[in-house]
Amino acid sequence: MTPPAGDEARARRRRSSRRAGRLLRRLRRTFRSRNLAGAFAIVVSCVVVLVALTGPERRPTFYRTDPVRRALGLPMEDAVTMAEAQGEVPSLSASPRFVLPSGLEPEKWAFGPLPRPPAEPAPPAVASLEPPTRQAPPPTPAGPAPEPPPAAMAPLGPEARAAPPAEPPRFVPRPPLSSATRLATLVLPPPPPPRPEPAPKDAPMLAIVIDDVGPAAAPSQRATRLPRPVTLSFLPYAAGLDGLVAAAKAHGHEIFLHLPMEPEGDEDPGPNAILTNLEPAELHRRLAWAFGRLPQAVGVNNHMGSRASSDPGVMMAVLEEIGRRGLVFVDSRTSPLSVGTTLAERLDLPHAGRDVFLDNEPDPAAVHRQLDAAERLARRRGQALAIGHPHPATLEVLESWLPQAETRGLRIVRAGELIARSRCRPPAEPIPVSACGNGDCPPVPAC
Structure with missing residues (x-):
């Protein structure tokens, strides 16, 4: 016996409702937040890889100062290109550069002569930083020899400067310095020589x-x-x-x-x-x-x-x-x-x-x-x-x-x-670091 038409219609509606419910549950599971986040990450990764493979070739820019590039043996970039590249980076273009001096100028290393030790024991004197001044010795009188002048001798007066010397000045060797005087004397190393430009x-x-x-x-x-x-x-x-x-x-x-x-x-x-x-x-x-x-x-x-x-x-x-x-x-x-x-x-x-x-x-x-x-x-x-x-x-x-x-x-x-x-492959050796100067550094082996 066939079911009534109304029962068959209700059964079809129930089946359609169950199918719609299952589809809705599947859509809810699909569009969860973690699933959406994973799909978004996959899409972004594909776009990045596609741009990297098809985009124009970019030349890397190294933001290094000229002394650092010379020390590393890197080629010097064009000044205009470097200026434009640094202008694109606010952290480099806005922050100031502080460069420590490598040494004073050569003319500032002129020191005066070391003091002579006094006749009697006296505290050591520090060398004067003023440039030395040459003065003619006083004339030798016929009478008894004068007492030796103290270590810090005052400048000669106009009368003594006007008198011509009795004989040409002779070289008198300087007596050796005591250990206390050596320690009290200011001794500074010479300025390091300028680093030459890379050879061709x-x-x-x-x-x-x-x-x-x-x-x-x-x-x-x-x-x-x-x-x-x-x-x-x-x-x-x-x-x-x-x-x-x-x-x-x-x-x-x-x-x-x-x-x-x-x-x-x-x-x-x-x-x-x-x-x-x-x-x-x-x-x-x-x-x-x-x-x-x-x-x-x-x-x-x-x-x-x-x-x-x-x-x-x-x-x-x-x-x-x-x-x-x-x-x-x-x-x-x-x-x-x-x-x-x-x-x-x-x-x-x-x-x-x-x-x-x-x-x-x-x-x-x-x-x-x-x-x-x-x-x-x-x-x-x-x-x-x-x-x-x-x-x-x-x-x-x-x-x-x-x-x-x-x-x-x-x-x-x-x-x-x-x-x-x-x-020409020289053996790898550690780079020697020292404070040598004035030509005392050992020669660097050239390949």
């Missing part, structure tokens, strides 16, 4: 290597005329190497061999390239040919070589030949799997790795951005190495950027100098 060799260093020099004559000749000495890496199969190398050396540039090596793709690295499937005899023949083409080279870096630089056997043979010839090695890092730096470290071979590529995008604005990134890295780590190519945009930017970088305190060096400096 302590400035952050940036080495720039120009690859692929040689095949294109006009860009290669322009690269040899860069206004600051850099490292030019020549491909061994280029024609007219002798003239280009002579021009580069005349302008102070460093000569590297840009050794062709096998890449991962289908690109042609050039004739007599170092391949991974070569027999040992053929590999050594190609190495000898490349070094023979550029005997003036003082270092080597790889041209392409993303596959060959990842092969330990090939790289070991290349690095052993480089070490046998007494050259340095720069890993161009054309592959993240390169083993060149690791093997060079094990062989104790002077080496370095590329930090920044300047012209993956041969556009002046892109080259400027990469140079700024290399400069920031050099200032943070003390040194960096960048690699570019003789593209017109790269050379145009470098011709104006190199002199400007030196005026900002950046030291432009060649790759060999950077490698020699990085291998």
Whole structure:
């Protein structure tokens, strides 16, 4: 028998009411204060992370005074930038600076002569702080010798000053001082010498290597005329190497061999390239040919070589030949799997790795951005190495950027100098602190 229509409607209403009650209870549990606080914290964290990942790169500002920066060996920031940065921080711009003096001026250290001990025992006299005055001795009379003058002698009268001396003044050695007089005498240390400015060799260093020099004559000749000495890496199969190398050396540039090596793709690295499937005899023949083409080279870096630089056997043979010839090695890092730096470290071979590529995008604005990134890295780590190519945009930017970088305190060096400096690692020693002065301090060992 079917239930009446009224009972069925009431049952539906009861079921709907129970469902609405359960939904209301769930909403109340969901929107509790602790749940809302947790959801708000999650949203804020996501926003902060998103802003940090997508926002512009900010350069940290260190609010340190100039003496502190010189003592820590940090680069001196631009005065205008520092002033603007400090103006943004009220606690620094509003609070005064108190600087303790390092010592009095040299002219204030002039003291008078020490007093002579009296003939009879007398209390010790403190040295006068007035500058000494030279007076002529009184004339020696023919009669009996006068009594010795007391320690604090009064100034001579006009009659005595007018009388000429009977003989030129003679030097009379000063008698030794008693211990009481020494203790009573005021003795102050000399002022400390001024701290010199950091030497240029302590400035952050940036080495720039120009690859692929040689095949294109006009860009290669322009690269040899860069206004600051850099490292030019020549491909061994280029024609007219002798003239280009002579021009580069005349302008102070460093000569590297840009050794062709096998890449991962289908690109042609050039004739007599170092391949991974070569027999040992053929590999050594190609190495000898490349070094023979550029005997003036003082270092080597790889041209392409993303596959060959990842092969330990090939790289070991290349690095052993480089070490046998007494050259340095720069890993161009054309592959993240390169083993060149690791093997060079094990062989104790002077080496370095590329930090920044300047012209993956041969556009002046892109080259400027990469140079700024290399400069920031050099200032943070003390040194960096960048690699570019003789593209017109790269050379145009470098011709104006190199002199400007030196005026900002950046030291432009060649790759060999950077490698020699990085291998100079003095042992860590505690900093001696003493009150020595006047040239008595021991020399600081220089690396």
